[in-house]
Amino acid sequence: MEEKLLEISGLRTYFFTKSGVAKAVDGVSFDMTQGETLGVVGESGCGKSVMSASIIRLLASKSGKIVDGTVTFNGTDVSKLSREELRKLRGSDVAMIFQDPMTTLDPVFKVSDQMIEMLQAHRNIDRKTAAKECIQALADVGIPDPHKRFDSYPFELSGGMCQRVAIAMAILARPKLIIADEPTTALDVTMQAQILKLLKDLQEKYGTSILIITHNLGVVWQICDNVMVMYAGKVVEKANVRELYSNPKHPYTWGLMDSMPSLNDTPKEPLSTIDGIPPDLRLVGKGCNFRARCRYAKQCCEDTEPEMVEVSDGHFVACHFQSKTTNLVKGEENRNDG
Amino acid sequence: MIRLIWKRLLQLIPTVLIVLSVTFVITRIIPGNPASVLAGPEADPRLIAELEAKMGLDKSIPEQFLIYVSDIFKGDFGTSLNYNEPVFQLILSRIPKTLMITFTGLIVALILGTLLGTVSALRQNSWIDHFCTVFSLLGASLPVFWIGIMSIFLFSVKLGWLPTMGMGSIQNGLWDILSHMLLPCLCLSLAPMATFARTTRSSMLDTVNNDYIRALRARGLKERKVIWKHAFKNALPPIISVLGVQLGICFSGAILTENIFSWPGMGTMISTAINTRDYALIQGAILTLAVVNVAVSLIMDIIYMLINPKIKI
Ligand SMILES: Nc1ncnc2c1ncn2[C@@H]1O[C@H](COP(=O)(O)OP(=O)(O)O)[C@@H](O)[C@H]1O
Numbered sequence A: 001m002e003e004k005l006l007e008i009s010g011l012r013t014y015f016f017t018k019s020g021v022a023k024a025v026d027g028v029s030f031d032m033t034q035g036e037t038l039g040v041v042g043e044s045g046c047g048k049s050v051m052s053a054s055i056i057r058l059l060a061s062k063s064g065k066i067v068d069g070t071v072t073f074n075g076t077d078v079s080k081l082s083r084e085e086l087r088k089l090r091g092s093d094v095a096m097i098f099q100d101p102m103t104t105l106d107p108v109f110k111v112s113d114q115m116i117e118m119l120q121a122h123r124n125i126d127r128k129t130a131a132k133e134c135i136q137a138l139a140d141v142g143i144p145d146p147h148k149r150f151d152s153y154p155f156e157l158s159g160g161m162c163q164r165v166a167i168a169m170a171i172l173a174r175p176k177l178i179i180a181d182e183p184t185t186a187l188d189v190t191m192q193a194q195i196l197k198l199l200k201d202l203q204e205k206y207g208t209s210i211l212i213i214t215h216n217l218g219v220v221w222q223i224c225d226n227v228m229v230m231y232a233g234k235v236v237e238k239a240n241v242r243e244l245y246s247n248p249k250h251p252y253t254w255g256l257m258d259s260m261p262s263l264n265d266t267p268k269e270p271l272s273t274i275d276g277i278p279p280d281l282r283l284v285g286k287g288c289n290f291r292a293r294c295r296y297a298k299q300c301c302e303d304t305e306p307e308m309v310e311v312s313d314g315h316f317v318a319c320h321f322q323s324k325t326t327n328l329v330k331g332e333e334n335r336n337d338g
Numbered sequence B: 001m002i003r004l005i006w007k008r009l010l011q012l013i014p015t016v017l018i019v020l021s022v023t024f025v026i027t028r029i030i031p032g033n034p035a036s037v038l039a040g041p042e043a044d045p046r047l048i049a050e051l052e053a054k055m056g057l058d059k060s061i062p063e064q065f066l067i068y069v070s071d072i073f074k075g076d077f078g079t080s081l082n083y084n085e086p087v088f089q090l091i092l093s094r095i096p097k098t099l100m101i102t103f104t105g106l107i108v109a110l111i112l113g114t115l116l117g118t119v120s121a122l123r124q125n126s127w128i129d130h131f132c133t134v135f136s137l138l139g140a141s142l143p144v145f146w147i148g149i150m151s152i153f154l155f156s157v158k159l160g161w162l163p164t165m166g167m168g169s170i171q172n173g174l175w176d177i178l179s180h181m182l183l184p185c186l187c188l189s190l191a192p193m194a195t196f197a198r199t200t201r202s203s204m205l206d207t208v209n210n211d212y213i214r215a216l217r218a219r220g221l222k223e224r225k226v227i228w229k230h231a232f233k234n235a236l237p238p239i240i241s242v243l244g245v246q247l248g249i250c251f252s253g254a255i256l257t258e259n260i261f262s263w264p265g266m267g268t269m270i271s272t273a274i275n276t277r278d279y280a281l282i283q284g285a286i287l288t289l290a291v292v293n294v295a296v297s298l299i300m301d302i303i304y305m306l307i308n309p310k311i312k313i
């Protein structure tokens, strides 16, 4: 069996707000191996960002708390780390790339300051050597004229350039895992393709694992080994990319795939979308969270939460009507008893 | 940058002219003039008239003004009747003492205020945050003279820890000067400290919620660096704006405070000058205050540009 790099089990992250508790991440479990690329998809607001930030315990708001579950990285329980150990883990073993490249660099310090400072936070290294490594990293991520960019302020760079700088910083300390939270969403299409290719190339070069969050299934088909579909704080389906592409099982996944534009769509035909919106995470309770939008829902979907079952080797689904023995077929009426 | 300095220097000319003419007119409007003060309350009107003629006060006001302005352009600010010394030299000897308590008060206010504001922003709703809120309110609303008198009453009269008035002398050691400075500076710094605390708190609260702050943490920087280097520098612009305004306020506050604590600076000198209708000294001193204020705002603009990389110098 392959060595596990990251093991997450039963992770729950709740936001305790004045208007109630939002269960942003509600019992998520998965593993990643060294060198794996795992995609996480789902509509916005379903907990992808919170889940990924919970791995390094870096929540955006103080109202968010990791209330349950364990995150084991490289054999150590992250929740047991001291503040200082956690700080060292962030950036050196686990690096993060955020959605909006224009806001992830501190606007009042030069790229050089921020890169050198990051390297010095993890290694005992003098400024000169650090600068050399940083410029090399900028060159590695395909930044033309890296010396000049190194000496620039973030606002002097374009969005794509900023994202490259962010990636250069992410690989600077040779992390074992890169968490990329919608790294291309804010960029134009050509830039998206370039950034994805870059991530893939770097992964090959350094053997890094990548956890990539996206709401674009196209990105998943393009670069991921495995994929995980999240809905309302829970994982609803998880499989190898090929398997999921050819044999999706969860009604929500079907909806996601239908709502994705493909090349052979005629432009005039409207895209099909999933009717309705994700539920308010403060209100989710028992039952299947997707039931209000699911055309296959039956009484049991109201009453009990579907468990995650393995329908075929490595393919997990959480739907009452998908298992080794029952098989719901897309588009057909659900004849099972609820 | 050079252009800005030139622009400010050009702006200085109308400012100076306006300040000059306004103070000139006001000093002439206050009842009584140097001649009558010099001659005493029950003097012979003929003596007064003689003195007036000697001082040039018998000429018309516009005429007097022209003479005064042309003297200034020759570098002559007149002579103080009361001190019997050139106004220029009097001001030169007094202004460092005023600047001394102004800047000490301001620096104390800046350091303690930003510290308090930052800590209370980081620990929202803790006791220190509540303290900061109450302090900002009190500091901004209690008048300087009241704080001054109360602190003299408490520390000097009741407890007898600190001297009540004067400046002390360096011959008695540094502590003599410092102990005389302590109350005036403290009293002076309270209101700006409150403003700094409030401004820093709200600016910091805005800043720490930014994505790049979280990104810095994700890169494994020490929390100390994230806050005091990155968040603080980003939170700085409103603090600098306030600093400029507060420096002006502190300077005028110093004028008041000096009178409470008999600190021998510009403030006490101006009071004496007004009481004795020492025209040349009043005008010279007020003019100096105006120039200092313009200089301060120029310095603030320069600092502002230096911390903002988007403005090319
Ligand atoms: N700062 C916050 N305060 C309160 N609730 C939050 C906060 N951040 C996220 N949430 C909750 O977590 C849910 C998931 O958010 P997020 O992980 O950002 O979604 P995604 O990345 O999948 O678009 C949101 O729908 C919201 O209910």
Ligand code: SF4
Binding pocket: A250, A251, A252, A288, A289, A290, A291, A292, A294, A295, A296, A297, A298, A301, A306, A318, A319, A320, A321
């Ligand atoms: S459990 Fe029920 S509601 Fe949920 S996806 Fe399956 S059929 Fe739909």
Ligand SMILES: [Mg+2]
Binding pocket: A045, A048, A049, A050, A181, A182
């Ligand atoms: Mg997100």
